[in-house]
Amino acid sequence: MKTLDDLLGEGVSGRRVFVRADLNVPFDKGNPGVISDDGRARAVLPTLTALRDAGARVIVASHLGRPKGAPDPKFTLAPVATRLGELLGSDVIFANDTVGADAQAKVAALTDGQVLLLENLRFNEGETSKDEAVRGAFADELAKFADFYVDDAFGAVHRKHASVYDLPARLPHYAGGLVVKEVEVLRKVSETPEKPYVVVLGGSKVSDKLAVIQALLPKVDKLLVGGGMCFTFLKAQGYEVGKSLLETEMVETCQQLLAEADGRIVLPVDVVAATEFSADAEHAVSDIAEIPADRLGLDIGPRSTELFASAIAGARTVFWNGPMGVFELAPFAAGTRGVAEAITKIDGFSVVGGGDSAAAVRTLGLDESAFGHISTGGGASLEYLEGKTLPGVAALEK
Numbered sequence: 001m002k003t004l005d006d007l008l009g010e011g012v013s014g015r016r017v018f019v020r021a022d023l024n025v026p027f028d029k030g031n032p033g034v035i036s037d038d039g040r041a042r043a044v045l046p047t048l049t050a051l052r053d054a055g056a057r058v059i060v061a062s063h064l065g066r067p068k069g070a071p072d073p074k075f076t077l078a079p080v081a082t083r084l085g086e087l088l089g090s091d092v093i094f095a096n097d098t099v100g101a102d103a104q105a106k107v108a109a110l111t112d113g114q115v116l117l118l119e120n121l122r123f124n125e126g127e128t129s130k131d132e133a134v135r136g137a138f139a140d141e142l143a144k145f146a147d148f149y150v151d152d153a154f155g156a157v158h159r160k161h162a163s164v165y166d167l168p169a170r171l172p173h174y175a176g177g178l179v180v181k182e183v184e185v186l187r188k189v190s191e192t193p194e195k196p197y198v199v200v201l202g203g204s205k206v207s208d209k210l211a212v213i214q215a216l217l218p219k220v221d222k223l224l225v226g227g228g229m230c231f232t233f234l235k236a237q238g239y240e241v242g243k244s245l246l247e248t249e250m251v252e253t254c255q256q257l258l259a260e261a262d263g264r265i266v267l268p269v270d271v272v273a274a275t276e277f278s279a280d281a282e283h284a285v286s287d288i289a290e291i292p293a294d295r296l297g298l299d300i301g302p303r304s305t306e307l308f309a310s311a312i313a314g315a316r317t318v319f320w321n322g323p324m325g326v327f328e329l330a331p332f333a334a335g336t337r338g339v340a341e342a343i344t345k346i347d348g349f350s351v352v353g354g355g356d357s358a359a360a361v362r363t364l365g366l367d368e369s370a371f372g373h374i375s376t377g378g379g380a381s382l383e384y385l386e387g388k389t390l391p392g393v394a395a396l397e398k
């Protein structure tokens, strides 16, 4: 795998370099357009700065959220361009489309050392299409913009998408420093985790992570499940979960996983149940056997937090992905805080993976340096630990 250092060594002054970044940053739930955590933008700064300072014409591209293959103002990267400019200390030009007339004109007008951010890649159906020809056609358009390709979007390397998988096949390609570092740390954790090895999972992308649980089960000593995904497991155990997040079609899979796990999957024993998804909602701690039918669980309860913390305390390796509750709303942040604090205290190595989990560490004011590694990719790091080939990494290795 060639790296950014190799490219810089070859010289990039006056050359056009396409940087795939993961600028899928979280926004303040109450204030649309306001970025709540810019960790992912900061993580790609060393790459952008190095290229800019070496005189490259830098074309940055990213996805944001999950728009449906067409422009959708809710998912514009415009606020991210502004923030990136502030972080870089130099203007970031923003193109109002990805490969359209505006992008073409702005790429053509780039001068040495300038940085341009294209509009959301996922405004184009070719980015995420399962049809190789459709993806390829979009990658052809992107390839016209640049002489070189650098992938620094670790959070997206598990996606077989045009900008991640097809584009590097069309341009000389290099791994950015962030991708190199993330892969190095995760390789160590997946190949030789010191035991006991505890994995903590939460968040809301339930079906994404059920497959991961299956693959991780044989490798871990304990798998703690909180967040939105625990309710499908609780349902599988026969509990009623009210209006909580539930993937009915996965209940049977959860039953099988629980049977296979032989006690190694640990579920909450209580939750904070609220009348609605809001910071002002009426809420109370409920035993999992007594979740009211008209309420939804938005955090694990205090007894669960203690239970999880004691399982974490003896671990030598902890991997954590996915908040334990809706930590963005103060009444539902205690579970995530408690679990995160327990992880900071272990006598061993910890990895935090995922945009929202990393954001939780920072927005809850926890000491980032108390974690072994904070990864910018949740799904990506999980799939790496699972032992899957990551399309973005495979494409860089070719």
Ligand SMILES: Nc1ncnc2c1ncn2[C@@H]1O[C@H](COP(=O)(O)OP(=O)(O)O)[C@@H](O)[C@H]1O
Pocket (backbone or CB within 6 Å): 202, 203, 204, 205, 226, 227, 228, 229, 245, 297, 298, 299, 321, 322, 323, 324, 325, 326, 327, 328, 353, 354, 355, 356, 357, 358, 378, 379
């Ligand atoms: N009980 C819950 N119900 C609904 N959403 C939840 C619940 N617990 C956590 N979440 C939400 O899950 C989101 C993070 O999920 P996810 O994207 O899977 O994590 P990550 O980005 O760390 O991989 C957060 O925005 C959080 O509010």
Ligand SMILES: O=C(OP(=O)(O)O)[C@H](O)COP(=O)(O)O
Pocket (backbone or CB within 6 Å): 022, 024, 065, 066, 155, 156, 159, 353, 354, 355, 356, 376, 377, 378, 379, 380
């Ligand atoms: O936020 C991301 O993943 P993560 O929440 O698993 O860390 C990445 O930007 C990938 O986004 P996607 O899961 O919509 O492909």
